[in-house]
Amino acid sequence: MRTATLGPAERATALAQMAGQELDVLVIGAGVVGAGTALDAATRGLATGLVEARDWAAGTSSRSSKLIHGGLRYLEMLDFALVREALKERGLLLERLAPHLVKPVPFLYPLRHKGWERLYAGSGVALYDAMSVSSGHGRGLPVHRHLTRGRALRVAPALRKDALVGALQYYDAQMDDARFVTTLVRTAASYGATVANRARVVGFLREGERVVGARVADLEQGGEFEVRARQVVNATGVWTDDTQAMIGERGQFHVRASKGIHLVVPKDRIHSTTGLILRTEKSVLFVIPWGRHWIIGTTDTDWDLDKAHPAASSADIDYLLEHVNSVLATPLTRDDVEGVYAGLRPLLAGESDATSKLSREHTVAHPVPGLVVVAGGKYTTYRVMAKDAVDEAVHGLDQRVAGCVTEDVPLVGAEGYRARWNARARLGRRAGLHAARVEHLLNRYGSLADELLEMIAADPRLGEPLPHAEDYLRAEIVYAASHEGARHLDDVLTRRTRISIETFDRGTHSAREVAELMAPVLGWDAGQVEREVERYEKRVEAERESQRQPDDLTADAARLGAPEIQPL
Numbered sequence: 001m002r003t004a005t006l007g008p009a010e011r012a013t014a015l016a017q018m019a020g021q022e023l024d025v026l027v028i029g030a031g032v033v034g035a036g037t038a039l040d041a042a043t044r045g046l047a048t049g050l051v052e053a054r055d056w057a058a059g060t061s062s063r064s065s066k067l068i069h070g071g072l073r074y075l076e077m078l079d080f081a082l083v084r085e086a087l088k089e090r091g092l093l094l095e096r097l098a099p100h101l102v103k104p105v106p107f108l109y110p111l112r113h114k115g116w117e118r119l120y121a122g123s124g125v126a127l128y129d130a131m132s133v134s135s136g137h138g139r140g141l142p143v144h145r146h147l148t149r150g151r152a153l154r155v156a157p158a159l160r161k162d163a164l165v166g167a168l169q170y171y172d173a174q175m176d177d178a179r180f181v182t183t184l185v186r187t188a189a190s191y192g193a194t195v196a197n198r199a200r201v202v203g204f205l206r207e208g209e210r211v212v213g214a215r216v217a218d219l220e221q222g223g224e225f226e227v228r229a230r231q232v233v234n235a236t237g238v239w240t241d242d243t244q245a246m247i248g249e250r251g252q253f254h255v256r257a258s259k260g261i262h263l264v265v266p267k268d269r270i271h272s273t274t275g276l277i278l279r280t281e282k283s284v285l286f287v288i289p290w291g292r293h294w295i296i297g298t299t300d301t302d303w304d305l306d307k308a309h310p311a312a313s314s315a316d317i318d319y320l321l322e323h324v325n326s327v328l329a330t331p332l333t334r335d336d337v338e339g340v341y342a343g344l345r346p347l348l349a350g351e352s353d354a355t356s357k358l359s360r361e362h363t364v365a366h367p368v369p370g371l372v373v374v375a376g377g378k379y380t381t382y383r384v385m386a387k388d389a390v391d392e393a394v395h396g397l398d399q400r401v402a403g404c405v406t407e408d409v410p411l412v413g414a415e416g417y418r419a420r421w422n423a424r425a426r427l428g429r430r431a432g433l434h435a436a437r438v439e440h441l442l443n444r445y446g447s448l449a450d451e452l453l454e455m456i457a458a459d460p461r462l463g464e465p466l467p468h469a470e471d472y473l474r475a476e477i478v479y480a481a482s483h484e485g486a487r488h489l490d491d492v493l494t495r496r497t498r499i500s501i502e503t504f505d506r507g508t509h510s511a512r513e514v515a516e517l518m519a520p521v522l523g524w525d526a527g528q529v530e531r532e533v534e535r536y537e538k539r540v541e542a543e544r545e546s547q548r549q550p551d552d553l554t555a556d557a558a559r560l561g562a563p564e565i566q567p568l
Contacts, residue, residue, distance in 0.1 A: 003412055003448065004189030006485035008522055014194040015218060018049045019225040023194075025393055026051070026214060026229035028201050028243060031061035032177070032379055034235035035184035036386035036406070041233075042193040043409055044390065044402045049227060050193055051216055053200035055491045056185050059307070060237050061379065062178035062495050063343025065262065065286055065297050068093055068102050068380050069172040070132065072277075073284055075124050082361055084131050086380045090173055091137025097383075097410050098175070100417040100446030101183060104141050105174045105289060106274040108156050110164035110327060118166060122146060125170045144170035156272035163327040169274060174288065177379065178495035179444060182484050187411045197485050204232070204247050204371070211247065211370035219565075220487060231393040234373045237346040238307050244373065253363055255375045256349035257304065259552075261312040262297030263320050264339035264501045269332060270294050278327060285323050291471065293338065293502055296324050303344055303552065309562075310342040311546040311555035339501025340547055348376040364388045370396060383407070413446025420447050431456055433463055437473065444476075452479055468509035469499045477514050481521040488565050489515050489532040490539065506540045538562045 004010070018026075025041040027034050030052030038050040052058070070087035071079075093102040109125075111117050125144040132141065145168070152167035153159060189195050198219040205213035205226060213228035236243045240255040267289075276287035288295040299316050317340065325331040348363055362377030362385045374389040387404040394401045420427065421442055428435040431453045441449035452475045456463040462475035480486040480496035492514055494500040499507040499514075507514075515529045524532070542562035549555040 004186045005483050006186060006189060007482045011196050014196045015199065017194045018227045023047045023049045023227065023229040024397060025231050025233060026227055027233045027235055028214065029236040030056045030185055030197060031059055031237050032181050032184065032382040033374060033377065033385050035181050035188060036382040037233050037235055037389045038193045038195065039184055039188040040386040040390045040404055040406050042188050042191040043405050046401065048193040049229065050188060050195040051199040051201060052197040055197050055495060056485060057178040057181035057495060060343050060346060061181050063341050064177045064379050065288060066174050066177050066295060067172060068175055070128060071378065072128055075127060084135060085384060086378060087132045088135035088137055089380050089383060091132065091135055092407060094140050094173055095137055098414055100413050100443060101180050102173050102175045104171050106169055106171050107277045108152060108274045109168045109277050110159065111166045112164060114165050121168055125168050141171040144168055155274050156276065158271040158328055160327055160329045183411045183413060190412055198487055209368055211368055231396050232371050233389050233393055234371065235389065238344045240346065240373060240375045247368060254349040255346045257307060257344040258347050259301050259303035259310050259342055259344055260298035261316045261340065261342045262295050263317065263337050265294050265296065265332060265336045266338060267292045267294060269336045278323065280323055287324060296320050305552060305556040306560060307344060309559050310344050311559035312340045312342040313549050313551055313555035314547060315550060317547060338504050339506065341501055346375055364392045366392055413448040416447035417442065420449065427453065431463065432460065451483065455479065466510055467513060469503055472497050472499065474517055477517040478521060481518045489536045492518065493536065508537055508540055511536050535563055
């Protein structure tokens with residue numbers, strides 16, 4: 001197996017290959033489900049293509065709570081099958097598929113009532129742990145424990161004393177969602193899938209009732225071309241209904257968008273060694289450790305405005321601050337907020353008017369011959385969704401096809417990760433980097449960190465931290481453009497790194513240097529560097545303005561004030 005490089009030349013080659021052959025499966029949409037579907041199909045030996053209108057994970061899959069979890073609250077809904085499935089997937093990712101990307105994370109659940117609540121909540125968490133172990137892949141996480149109020153306050157001194165009478169602590173897992181999807185795409189490509197971002201499907205090819213491919217617009221170089229495929233998989237998440245409309249079919253189900261927003265605050269604003277999970281009147285609220293930061297979220301409200309750029313309003317931000325401040329001894333203010341991001345969950349409609357009660361389960365359908373639709377689900381169960389989508393596509397192929405093998409296919413960077421982790425101090429000395437820097441690289445790239453260390457050896461300046469965003473090395477910016485398919489400044493600042501939400505300036509102080517590092521790889525001239533920086537600054541300005549608006553309608557209008565990426 002080769003490790004796929006997704007640079008400009010490889011993108012051009014992929015587009016030419018897709019236009020020049022008939023694929024077995026063409027996947028539309030490179031969120032976590034689409035990327036997972038491409039990997040599943042490629043590892044069954046199928047000729048597979050993957051196209052994405054914007055960037056890998058540009059929609060929902062880069063704007064989640066960054067958790068890989070079983071869904072503890074679904075136990076309360078008695079949805080045992082969903083929890084069991086998700087816990088198995090969590091264990092697989094932690095132990096086998098992506099140990100470099102998926103890490104354990106502790107959560108504290110404050111108890112507000114004596115007696116009955118400890119029994120009730122404790123029984124639920126005990127069942128959660130038991131189901132994890134029974135899945136056969138849950139032994140890598142510590143089991144839950146009961147804490148007195150005093151012990152809980154030593155673990156999380158930030159809590160108000162009157163906010164709890166005791167607590168439970170349990171473990172789940174987390175990852176960088178956008179990095180995970182990029183790694184999935186590279187893994188699919190390493191098994192032979194042809195992949196291209198900034199390639200938008202603008203119509204379907206038909207022979208009678210049958211879908212036989214798609215018309216694709218190259219948003220970078222311009223022009224349209226046809227991709228013929230024996231089966232097409234629509235994995236476009238909240239855009240599912242829009243994609244279906246291209247064939248005049250709404251489909252057998254409707255996908256409804258629910259907006260969730262998150263706040264990012266510096267680590268020193270909340271004094272705690274553990275994450276927090278709090279009940280709200282509608283759902284739950286997480287305070288999640290995130291490097292030198294905390295992520296606070298999320299909301300759960302219906303959204304029927306612009307899907308590409310969901311906007312967080314002032315009311316959304318106030319909602320999260322009010323709820324987290326109800327348990328904090330030192331309240332957070334707007335001035336503590338470094339970053340804000342909003343995402344849309346693709347929920348299957350028709351079961352409840354309240355989005356928090358809509359199904360997190362997924363559905364696969366074959367609405368017309370040659371076209372499979374997969375929608376709904378949870379990030380954690382992407383692999384199951386992908387398997388079901390490819391299984392459905394296989395029914396339309398007139399050949400014998402092997403079964404799903406992705407349960408045993410580690411993502412690129414996983415193989416050799418633990419050995420390199422054990423050697424991190426030696427690797428650091430050899431590269432002239434502190435061991436903490438090597439740890440950072442290993443937890444983002446796994447054993448592929450070797451490729452970045454080779455770049456630094458060739459050009460030691462790439463081993464320097466990025467000014468105004470010192471958590472990242474210059475090498476990571478170059479690597480994003482040369483190996484990971486980043487095509488624009490926005491791709492790097494918001495998804496290959498998280499500079500856009502981890503700095504108070506939202507990445508504007510880093511933008512020019514990042515663009516100049518990308519320029520030689522992507523062939524940008526000074527004019528293109530200027531356009532990328534200007535467009536990014538306007539995006540940040542529009543987002544800040546939207547977050548000052550009182551409601552969704554005005555926030556959406558403000559966010560749409562930023563210009564879209566234009567072809568080079």
